[in-house]
Amino acid sequence: MTHCGGDSERLRKIRRNDDVKACVLKTAQMAGKLVLALNLGSVLRVLRFGPGDFRNRLREVFELSNPFECRSDVTAMVGTYCTGQGIEVGPADHPYCDPANTVFVDKFERARKGLTVRKIENAWQLPFADNQFDFLLSSHCLEHCPDAIRTLIEWRRVVRPGGRLVVILPHALRMFDCGRALTTLAHHIEDYRRGVQLDDPTHWEEFERVSIPAQHHYWLDFPEAHLSDGRINRKWVYENGCMHYHVWRTQEMIELFRHLGFRILFSQDKTGQRPDSFAVVAEVDKK
Ligand SMILES: [Zn+2]
Numbered sequence: 001m002t003h004c005g006g007d008s009e010r011l012r013k014i015r016r017n018d019d020v021k022a023c024v025l026k027t028a029q030m031a032g033k034l035v036l037a038l039n040l041g042s043v044l045r046v047l048r049f050g051p052g053d054f055r056n057r058l059r060e061v062f063e064l065s066n067p068f069e070c071r072s073d074v075t076a077m078v079g080t081y082c083t084g085q086g087i088e089v090g091p092a093d094h095p096y097c098d099p100a101n102t103v104f105v106d107k108f109e110r111a112r113k114g115l116t117v118r119k120i121e122n123a124w125q126l127p128f129a130d131n132q133f134d135f136l137l138s139s140h141c142l143e144h145c146p147d148a149i150r151t152l153i154e155w156r157r158v159v160r161p162g163g164r165l166v167v168i169l170p171h172a173l174r175m176f177d178c179g180r181a182l183t184t185l186a187h188h189i190e191d192y193r194r195g196v197q198l199d200d201p202t203h204w205e206e207f208e209r210v211s212i213p214a215q216h217h218y219w220l221d222f223p224e225a226h227l228s229d230g231r232i233n234r235k236w237v238y239e240n241g242c243m244h245y246h247v248w249r250t251q252e253m254i255e256l257f258r259h260l261g262f263r264i265l266f267s268q269d270k271t272g273q274r275p276d277s278f279a280v281v282a283e284v285d286k287k
Contacts, residue, residue, distance in 0.1 A: 073272030074139075074168060074279065081164045081265065081281050084134025089123050089155070090141035091115070096168075097137055103128075108241060122198075124151040131160040139168035140277070143244045146200050148183075149192040152260055161286040165262065168271060168279045172247045175276045176214035180206050183246040185255050198238045203245045208232065211244055250278040257282045 074096050088097045091104050093112045104117045105126065111117040120126065123138070123145050136155050145151040155165055172182055196202070212220075212232070219225050219242045220232075227233050237243050248256075250269045257264060262282035271277045 074274070077166065077266065077268070077271075077279060077281065078137065081166055082135045082137055084163075086135035086137065087126070087128070087133045087158065089120075089126070089136060089138040090144075091117065091139070094139075096139055102137075103133075124154045126154055126158050128158045130157055131163075132158050133163060134160060135164040135166065137166040137168075139274075140170060142167060143170060143246055143248075144241045146196045146198055146203070146245050147191050148246055148256065149188050149260065150195075152256070156260070156262070156284050156286070159284045161284055163284045164265065165257075165282045165284060166279065167253065168274065168277050169248060169253060170244070170276055171270070171278045172249050172252075174270075176211050176217075177244055177247045178214070179210045180247045182252055183248060184252070185259055188246075188256060189259075198243075199235065200245075203243070204234060207243060207245075217242065248278075250280065253278070253280050261285050 078096050078098075082097050082102070085101055085103075086097060087103045087105060088095055090106050091097075091112075092106065092108070092110045095102075095104055095112060095115060097104075099115065104111070104115060105120045106117045107120055107122060109117075109119070118127075123141050124147065136159050138155070142148055142151060152165075159165060170177065172178065172180070191200075191202075194200075219237070219240065222236075224236050225233055225242075250267050254264055254267060257280060263285055264280065265283050266279075266281040268279045271279050
Protein backbone atom coordinates (compact mmCIF):
# COMPACT_ATOMS: atom_id res chain seq x y z
CA MET A 1 0.00 0.00 0.00
CA THR A 2 2.73 2.38 1.09
CA HIS A 3 4.63 1.49 -2.00
CA CYS A 4 1.58 2.16 -4.17
CA GLY A 5 0.83 5.37 -2.27
CA GLY A 6 4.40 6.54 -2.91
CA ASP A 7 3.93 5.85 -6.61
CA SER A 8 0.68 7.78 -6.67
CA GLU A 9 2.34 10.77 -5.02
CA ARG A 10 5.17 10.61 -7.52
CA LEU A 11 2.69 10.32 -10.40
CA ARG A 12 0.76 13.32 -9.08
CA LYS A 13 4.02 15.29 -8.96
CA ILE A 14 4.92 14.26 -12.49
CA ARG A 15 1.42 15.16 -13.67
CA ARG A 16 1.65 18.56 -11.94
CA ASN A 17 5.02 19.18 -13.56
CA ASP A 18 3.62 18.15 -16.94
CA ASP A 19 0.69 20.51 -16.44
CA VAL A 20 3.07 23.37 -15.66
CA LYS A 21 5.23 22.54 -18.69
CA ALA A 22 2.16 22.36 -20.96
CA CYS A 23 0.91 25.67 -19.60
CA VAL A 24 4.28 27.35 -20.20
CA LEU A 25 4.42 25.90 -23.71
CA LYS A 26 0.90 27.08 -24.56
CA THR A 27 1.63 30.56 -23.19
CA ALA A 28 4.84 30.72 -25.22
CA GLN A 29 3.00 29.57 -28.35
CA MET A 30 0.31 32.18 -27.78
CA ALA A 31 2.87 34.93 -27.18
CA GLY A 32 4.78 33.91 -30.30
CA LYS A 33 1.67 33.99 -32.44
CA LEU A 34 0.64 37.36 -31.00
CA VAL A 35 4.06 38.79 -31.81
CA LEU A 36 3.77 37.46 -35.36
CA ALA A 37 0.24 38.76 -35.74
CA LEU A 38 0.97 42.17 -34.27
CA ASN A 39 3.77 42.97 -36.64
CA LEU A 40 4.29 46.35 -38.19
CA GLY A 41 2.40 45.36 -41.34
CA SER A 42 -0.70 44.56 -39.27
CA VAL A 43 -0.48 47.85 -37.41
CA LEU A 44 -0.18 49.76 -40.68
CA ARG A 45 -3.12 47.85 -42.15
CA VAL A 46 -5.22 48.65 -39.06
CA LEU A 47 -4.41 52.36 -39.38
CA ARG A 48 -5.14 52.31 -43.07
CA PHE A 49 -8.45 50.47 -43.19
CA GLY A 50 -10.37 52.29 -40.46
CA PRO A 51 -12.63 51.22 -37.58
CA GLY A 52 -14.73 48.50 -39.33
CA ASP A 53 -11.63 46.74 -40.53
CA PHE A 54 -9.92 47.35 -37.22
CA ARG A 55 -12.51 45.03 -35.65
CA ASN A 56 -11.79 42.37 -38.28
CA ARG A 57 -8.06 42.76 -37.75
CA LEU A 58 -8.41 42.42 -34.00
CA ARG A 59 -10.51 39.31 -34.47
CA GLU A 60 -7.82 37.84 -36.69
CA VAL A 61 -5.18 38.63 -34.08
CA PHE A 62 -7.14 36.90 -31.31
CA GLU A 63 -7.98 33.92 -33.48
CA LEU A 64 -4.33 33.59 -34.48
CA SER A 65 -3.41 33.65 -30.81
CA ASN A 66 -5.45 30.54 -30.10
CA PRO A 67 -2.81 27.81 -29.68
CA PHE A 68 -5.30 24.96 -30.02
CA GLU A 69 -6.48 25.58 -33.55
CA CYS A 70 -6.08 28.07 -36.35
CA ARG A 71 -9.48 29.66 -36.79
CA SER A 72 -8.53 32.88 -38.52
CA ASP A 73 -10.83 32.25 -41.39
CA VAL A 74 -11.73 33.16 -44.90
CA THR A 75 -14.82 34.99 -43.65
CA ALA A 76 -12.69 37.56 -41.84
CA MET A 77 -10.49 37.97 -44.91
CA VAL A 78 -13.52 38.46 -47.17
CA GLY A 79 -14.97 41.01 -44.71
CA THR A 80 -11.73 42.99 -44.79
CA TYR A 81 -10.71 42.85 -48.43
CA CYS A 82 -13.81 42.03 -50.50
CA THR A 83 -15.52 45.39 -50.18
CA GLY A 84 -17.13 47.41 -52.97
CA GLN A 85 -18.21 45.52 -56.08
CA GLY A 86 -16.37 42.35 -56.97
CA ILE A 87 -16.14 39.08 -58.79
CA GLU A 88 -15.55 35.53 -57.57
CA VAL A 89 -13.99 33.21 -60.13
CA GLY A 90 -14.80 29.51 -59.84
CA PRO A 91 -16.97 29.36 -56.71
CA ALA A 92 -18.30 25.85 -57.58
CA ASP A 93 -20.73 24.93 -54.81
CA HIS A 94 -18.97 26.79 -51.97
CA PRO A 95 -18.80 30.52 -52.70
CA TYR A 96 -17.06 32.74 -50.17
CA CYS A 97 -18.23 36.19 -51.26
CA ASP A 98 -21.53 37.93 -50.61
CA PRO A 99 -23.99 37.73 -53.55
CA ALA A 100 -25.07 41.29 -52.66
CA ASN A 101 -21.80 42.74 -53.98
CA THR A 102 -20.31 39.94 -56.09
CA VAL A 103 -20.66 38.53 -59.60
CA PHE A 104 -19.98 34.78 -59.67
CA VAL A 105 -18.43 33.18 -62.76
CA ASP A 106 -17.58 29.53 -63.33
CA LYS A 107 -16.65 27.25 -66.19
CA PHE A 108 -18.61 24.39 -64.68
CA GLU A 109 -22.21 24.13 -63.54
CA ARG A 110 -21.60 22.95 -60.01
CA ALA A 111 -23.03 26.02 -58.32
CA ARG A 112 -24.78 26.02 -54.98
CA LYS A 113 -28.55 26.02 -55.33
CA GLY A 114 -29.93 29.53 -55.55
CA LEU A 115 -26.63 31.13 -56.52
CA THR A 116 -26.62 32.95 -59.85
CA VAL A 117 -23.46 32.01 -61.73
CA ARG A 118 -22.43 33.25 -65.16
CA LYS A 119 -20.80 30.59 -67.29
CA ILE A 120 -17.37 31.43 -68.71
CA GLU A 121 -15.16 29.65 -71.21
CA ASN A 122 -12.04 29.72 -69.03
CA ALA A 123 -10.81 31.50 -65.90
CA TRP A 124 -8.30 33.43 -68.01
CA GLN A 125 -10.96 34.83 -70.35
CA LEU A 126 -13.31 37.06 -68.36
CA PRO A 127 -16.12 38.80 -70.27
CA PHE A 128 -15.78 42.06 -68.35
CA ALA A 129 -14.35 45.52 -68.96
CA ASP A 130 -10.99 46.72 -67.66
CA ASN A 131 -11.02 48.04 -64.07
CA GLN A 132 -14.64 46.95 -63.57
CA PHE A 133 -14.30 45.53 -60.07
CA ASP A 134 -12.98 46.56 -56.66
CA PHE A 135 -11.89 43.01 -55.86
CA LEU A 136 -11.52 39.54 -57.33
CA LEU A 137 -11.56 36.43 -55.17
CA SER A 138 -10.75 32.97 -56.42
CA SER A 139 -10.50 29.81 -54.36
CA HIS A 140 -8.97 26.59 -55.65
CA CYS A 141 -9.01 27.66 -59.28
CA LEU A 142 -5.56 28.93 -60.29
CA GLU A 143 -3.99 25.46 -59.90
CA HIS A 144 -6.33 24.26 -62.67
CA CYS A 145 -5.09 26.93 -65.10
CA PRO A 146 -2.17 25.84 -67.30
CA ASP A 147 -0.74 29.36 -67.58
CA ALA A 148 -0.80 31.01 -64.15
CA ILE A 149 0.76 34.30 -65.32
CA ARG A 150 -1.73 34.73 -68.15
CA THR A 151 -4.58 34.05 -65.70
CA LEU A 152 -3.28 36.51 -63.09
CA ILE A 153 -2.81 39.20 -65.76
CA GLU A 154 -6.43 38.70 -66.84
CA TRP A 155 -7.64 38.86 -63.23
CA ARG A 156 -5.64 42.05 -62.71
CA ARG A 157 -7.15 43.55 -65.88
CA VAL A 158 -10.72 43.52 -64.53
CA VAL A 159 -9.77 44.96 -61.11
CA ARG A 160 -9.28 48.71 -60.73
CA PRO A 161 -5.93 50.14 -59.59
CA GLY A 162 -5.84 49.91 -55.81
CA GLY A 163 -8.33 47.01 -55.85
CA ARG A 164 -7.60 43.64 -54.27
CA LEU A 165 -6.88 40.19 -55.58
CA VAL A 166 -7.62 37.41 -53.07
CA VAL A 167 -6.49 33.86 -53.83
CA ILE A 168 -6.99 30.73 -51.76
CA LEU A 169 -4.96 27.78 -53.00
CA PRO A 170 -4.09 24.22 -52.04
CA HIS A 171 -0.83 24.07 -50.06
CA ALA A 172 1.86 21.92 -51.68
CA LEU A 173 2.58 19.99 -48.50
CA ARG A 174 -0.96 19.50 -47.20
CA MET A 175 -2.81 17.81 -50.01
CA PHE A 176 -2.55 15.16 -52.71
CA ASP A 177 0.13 17.05 -54.65
CA CYS A 178 2.58 16.55 -51.78
CA GLY A 179 5.74 15.06 -53.30
CA ARG A 180 5.61 17.06 -56.53
CA ALA A 181 8.26 19.66 -57.28
CA LEU A 182 7.34 23.18 -56.21
CA THR A 183 6.61 25.32 -59.25
CA THR A 184 9.27 27.96 -59.70
CA LEU A 185 8.87 31.50 -61.00
CA ALA A 186 11.09 30.55 -63.96
CA HIS A 187 8.66 27.74 -64.82
CA HIS A 188 5.73 30.18 -64.89
CA ILE A 189 7.66 32.62 -67.05
CA GLU A 190 8.47 29.82 -69.49
CA ASP A 191 4.81 28.62 -69.53
CA TYR A 192 3.74 32.19 -70.35
CA ARG A 193 6.38 32.51 -73.08
CA ARG A 194 5.23 29.23 -74.66
CA GLY A 195 1.55 30.13 -74.28
CA VAL A 196 0.69 26.72 -72.79
CA GLN A 197 -2.86 25.44 -73.22
CA LEU A 198 -5.07 23.05 -71.25
CA ASP A 199 -3.65 20.02 -73.03
CA ASP A 200 0.00 20.94 -72.50
CA PRO A 201 1.69 17.60 -71.78
CA THR A 202 4.52 19.02 -69.65
CA HIS A 203 2.62 18.73 -66.38
CA TRP A 204 0.90 15.39 -66.84
CA GLU A 205 3.63 12.93 -65.84
CA GLU A 206 3.99 14.30 -62.32
CA PHE A 207 0.24 14.61 -61.83
CA GLU A 208 -0.33 11.01 -62.89
CA ARG A 209 2.62 9.66 -60.89
CA VAL A 210 2.09 11.59 -57.63
CA SER A 211 -1.28 13.31 -57.40
CA ILE A 212 -3.63 10.66 -58.76
CA PRO A 213 -2.49 7.70 -56.60
CA ALA A 214 -2.37 9.89 -53.46
CA GLN A 215 -6.09 9.54 -52.83
CA HIS A 216 -9.29 8.26 -54.39
CA HIS A 217 -10.41 11.22 -56.49
CA TYR A 218 -14.18 11.42 -56.95
CA TRP A 219 -13.79 11.84 -60.69
CA LEU A 220 -12.08 8.46 -61.07
CA ASP A 221 -15.55 6.93 -60.64
CA PHE A 222 -16.79 8.53 -63.86
CA PRO A 223 -16.60 6.06 -66.81
CA GLU A 224 -15.58 8.96 -69.09
CA ALA A 225 -12.42 9.41 -67.02
CA HIS A 226 -11.04 6.16 -68.44
CA LEU A 227 -10.11 4.99 -71.91
CA SER A 228 -11.17 1.59 -73.21
CA ASP A 229 -7.67 0.24 -72.53
CA GLY A 230 -7.95 1.20 -68.84
CA ARG A 231 -5.65 4.21 -68.95
CA ILE A 232 -6.86 7.56 -67.65
CA ASN A 233 -8.50 9.75 -70.25
CA ARG A 234 -6.11 12.64 -70.08
CA LYS A 235 -8.16 14.86 -72.41
CA TRP A 236 -11.25 14.40 -70.24
CA VAL A 237 -9.22 15.25 -67.11
CA TYR A 238 -7.92 18.46 -68.72
CA GLU A 239 -11.31 19.57 -69.97
CA ASN A 240 -13.16 18.84 -66.76
CA GLY A 241 -10.89 20.82 -64.49
CA CYS A 242 -9.51 17.84 -62.56
CA MET A 243 -5.87 18.57 -63.35
CA HIS A 244 -3.55 20.41 -61.00
CA TYR A 245 -0.93 22.00 -63.22
CA HIS A 246 1.12 23.74 -60.54
CA VAL A 247 2.10 23.34 -56.92
CA TRP A 248 2.86 26.13 -54.46
CA ARG A 249 3.37 27.11 -50.88
CA THR A 250 2.59 30.63 -49.69
CA GLN A 251 6.09 31.90 -50.46
CA GLU A 252 6.08 30.77 -54.10
CA MET A 253 2.75 32.51 -54.68
CA ILE A 254 4.00 35.71 -53.04
CA GLU A 255 7.06 35.61 -55.30
CA LEU A 256 4.83 35.22 -58.37
CA PHE A 257 2.58 38.10 -57.27
CA ARG A 258 5.57 40.37 -56.68
CA HIS A 259 7.03 39.47 -60.07
CA LEU A 260 3.78 40.71 -61.64
CA GLY A 261 3.93 43.99 -59.70
CA PHE A 262 1.29 43.28 -57.06
CA ARG A 263 1.75 44.60 -53.54
CA ILE A 264 1.17 41.96 -50.86
CA LEU A 265 -1.39 43.08 -48.28
CA PHE A 266 -1.90 39.87 -46.33
CA SER A 267 -1.02 36.21 -46.39
CA GLN A 268 -2.01 33.24 -44.33
CA ASP A 269 -0.20 29.93 -44.51
CA LYS A 270 -3.16 27.90 -43.24
CA THR A 271 -6.71 29.03 -43.74
CA GLY A 272 -9.23 28.17 -41.03
CA GLN A 273 -12.04 26.87 -43.21
CA ARG A 274 -9.68 24.98 -45.52
CA PRO A 275 -6.71 23.63 -43.53
CA ASP A 276 -5.26 22.24 -46.76
CA SER A 277 -4.98 25.77 -48.13
CA PHE A 278 -3.12 29.05 -47.90
CA ALA A 279 -4.28 32.53 -48.85
CA VAL A 280 -2.64 35.61 -50.31
CA VAL A 281 -4.20 39.05 -50.71
CA ALA A 282 -2.52 41.50 -53.08
CA GLU A 283 -3.21 45.06 -54.14
CA VAL A 284 -3.52 45.74 -57.84
CA ASP A 285 -1.00 48.29 -59.06
CA LYS A 286 -1.16 49.38 -62.71
CA LYS A 287 1.46 52.14 -62.74
ZN1 LIG B 1 3.49 24.88 -65.95
